[in-house]
Amino acid sequence: MEPHIAIFPSPGMGHLIPLTELAHRLLLHRRLFITFIIPTVAGSPVKPQNDILNAMPENISSIFLPPVNLNDIPEDAALETRISLTLTRSLPALRQTLTDLTSGSLRKKPSALVVDIFGPPSFELAKEFNIPAYMFCTFSAMTLVCTFQTPIIDQMYACEYKDLPEPVRLPGCLPAESVQDKKNETYLRMVELSKMYSLPKGVLVNSFLELEPGSFKAMEEGDWCKPKIYPVGPLIHAGSQDLNSEGFECLKWLDKHPVRSVLFVSFGSGGTLSQKQLHELAFGLEQSGQRFLWVVKSPQGKSNASYFNAQSHLDPFGFLPDGFLERVEDRGLVVSYWAPQVEILRHGSTGGFFTHCGWNSILESVVCGVPMIAWPLFAEQKMNSVLLTDGLGVARRVKVDENGVVGRDEVSKCVSSLIKGEEGRKMRMKMSELKGLGAMALSQDGSSTRSLLSVAQEWCD
Ligand code: UDP
Secondary structure (H helix, E strand, O other): OOOEEEEEOOOOHHHHHHHHHHHHHHHHHOOOEEEEEEOOEOOOOOHHHHHHHHOOOOOEEEEEOOOEOOOOOOOOOOHHHHHHHHHHHHHHHHHHHHHHHHOOOOOOOOOEEEEOOOOHHHHHHHHHOOOOEEEEEOOOHHHHHHHHHHHHHHHHOOOOHHHOOOOOOOOOOOOOOOOOOOOOHHHHHHHHHHHHHHOOOEEEEOOOOOOOHHHHHHHHHOOOOOOEEEEOOOOOOOOOOOOOHHHHHHHHHHHOOOOOOEEEEEOOOOOOOOHHHHHHHHHHHHHHOOEEEEEEOOOOOOOOOOOOOOOOOOOHHHHOOOOHHHHOOOOEEEEEOOOOHHHHHHOOOEEEEEEOOOHHHHHHHHHHOOOEEEOOOOOOHHHHHHHHHHHOOOEEEOOOOOOOOOOHHHHHHHHHHHHOOHHHHHHHHHHHHHHHHHHHHOOOOOHHHHHHHHHHHHHHO
């Protein structure tokens, strides 16, 4: 019987999508059975997850765990807290599923349990069942180094990092703005989680050697990095075969516009803006005079408010400035909540991407060769934006004013310089080099393919 791999993703499309791509790629090279064991939250829609899982080949099956209840968690609890609690509260159901899988009533005992960055609390269970545990890193190698280093620097500095005379230098990383408040709930949770990062047998990273050579080298050489590191990216969503009518409309609309003339504006599955910010963005796009395709969500107080609910029920168009849609009718398309991002980035008319710097969005832009405007909103996105701007030179970062808002003039300036300016042209050239390197990494003898084959071999032995 073929080897069997169990995958336990944390909630959020940004985690599920790259893990399903990992599964697809594994099947390209090896005969395996793969089971996704999926935690769910009461009241959260599962449709976008279902759409992806239903499209999987028959060797990949999925089991939805019973929904956990998060009603006792304060409304303003950090996103990371909600994700972590969903996983830890799903552990009893995971234990039951592993019991069923190992007892043979469902399928052969898994030869590996693969979890993502929030999954390490399940390593104890894997040990109990004698299943080797692996982690799939859905963020950059630079963020992975930073996470490995977190328990070390936490011990080293008693003060706040922002009070240090210089940014903390981490091996193989660019100096980036670090955590502003060490007493913050998310930071404390990350310190605990990162201590468990040395436990898995291996860490598969959705990045590639040629994109982040310094960070990969630091992990290879540093004695603080215990697991074996496997760069396996860029793994991006292949794009769906059956687009819904709105998705199809986006591509038809792009067909009508000149090559590389349209800016795609989207802040991932979870990113949301305040009402004031939404207006400034709208006026800035209008002022720029450039073409754009904007995925708009209803404004929220928190920047990641739609993370657990990719399809909110409020009509976002009602929050746009009066008359905006009519004024930009000939050069702007606004869609609500969700658009086929990969297909849009791949389309020849797309010339730039205004992004919140989620790691998947970045990899998709790299694979499609589209330069970016970086507008980091939450999580590790500020660090990603440093890699894109200072490190790789393929994005321009927006300037946030003293009130925390990106004003219309700044939006307009960034958009024009990316789509029409010399800066945009240079960034596009660098992006096209990266696109080539990414394709090479995934080619038959490329660095990521070799790395994936070596970890797959461990699972098949
Ligand atoms: N995505 C999409 N359409 C949308 C918004 C997002 O297809 O309208 C996909 C996007 O292509 C990416 C994922 O959702 O694969 C978002 O992941 P990312 O890491 O960029 O950000 P997150 O949503 O985790 O903040």
